[in-house]
Amino acid sequence: MTETIEVSGLHKRFGATVALDGMTFTAPPGTVTGFVGPNGAGKSTTMRVILGLDRATGGTALVGGHRYPDLDRPLTHLGALIDANALHPGRSGRNHLLWMAHSQGLGAGRVDRVLEMTGMRTVARRRAGGYSLGMRQRLGISAAMLGDPPALMLDEPFNGLDPEGIVWMRSLLRDLAAEGRTVLVSSHLMAELQDIAGHVVFVGRGRVLRAATKDSLTAEFGSLEAAYLELTRGEGALR
Template sequence: MDVTVEVNGLRKRFGATRALDDMTFSVKPGLVTGFVGPNGAGKSTTMRIIVGLDRPDEGSALVGGVAYRTLKRPLTHVGALLDASAFQPSRTARNHLLWLAQSQGLGPRRVDEVVEQVGLGTAARRRAGGYSLGMRQRLGIAAALLGDPPVLLFDEPFNGLDPEGIVWIRGLLRSLAADGRSVLVSSHLMSELQDVAGHLIVAGRGRVVADRAVEDLIATASNGRVTLRTTAREDAMEALARAGATVTVTGADSLTVAGLSGAETVAVLTAAEVAFAEVSAHRATLEEAYMELTRESVEFR
């Protein structure tokens, strides 16, 4: 089965606000695709359009080549976590999952399976209204997994999770991708996707700013830069600046040098008689790479 998600030229306005402006990308199976961008970049709207909740003004979103609205048992094709607090508080988690399962022709056995899978266990028989934010996320993820779908969309799944929960969900995302599913995960915090996402779609102002493999992106962001550790930070900055380098302070005893190679940096520091502890090629974090990319497209409101 074709499990790609194709988003093609989506445009959407809410009154005077342009939420989407030619949003185009596709999600491929077998890896986690991070969908990042500042608040208001159009991530949630795009996801809502993919699952047929909102209609785009223009463009289309196809799942496995067809429009979501034409799917017979849609939850067996696409599972989505859009709003973790979308449940009736007085209903138990199990009953919440039960009606959802029944609407897809699935039985209570499948409900018990996903309850176990997300680790809700006996808490599933309690009213969902009393759940912590973390448990709500688990319930929302259980709902997404219910139909065992080949395509999964998660909108901000890390919100409200404790560190243990974050570790758990990263593992879950990796294993879902390893099964060959298409997994799209939105986040406004890049650090959350570190070591999880294999591919990154960066959105800004309703369109795609970058659509790259994560390895590629980090290499570009790191490109040519050198990390320097020294206790004589002031002296080092002066010497390097004189040699034409751009220096950024990244810590109490660490600097990032751009414009000079590692060897040139060592030569300049040696000539100026500045002591240093370490010179190494810089490896950008995902967050740095992201900040670089979205610098111009951040919309302040």
């Protein structure tokens, strides 16, 4: 099963601040879609709207043609890493995942499989409050993969990873896309997306500036970093 992420005409305000101003793009199956733009451009807000954590004032955000909050056992459709710090510090990594698994009708065996996959098995019974940022990121990936979903959405997954972790993350994202999954990745690290993304969505001031294949962007600008600097110049948050 494949699940396309479709965002159409999203609008969102926080008081007088315009966070989303008609955000529209599609993240298709079988590729890594990079989601990039300056701080305040609307990336995290878009992801939160997709998950139903924030309510848009207009537009739609669909996963496989459905609103995420309407999905039965949603973690089996879309796995997400939005905030690696959203953990109870006194709970072990394994217990955190067991609680999530129980809510989705999943067993302890699946928890142990994702912990092994992300290299967290040996520290899984330690309290999450003692984890480094890189370990919290790996646990967040474990949670995103818990339901073996056909779509994943990851906000800055390279943050806090050491060089070995970055290589591991790069390989994981490539493999997930190669399996036919939809992979939407927000990142400020253009060098990492240069290696793994097949499609890139540049955003600024709550709207899409350009959405194109990595190859066409590289042919036009020379690199994703050069494309980012050119396309997002002056494109911060709307006020």
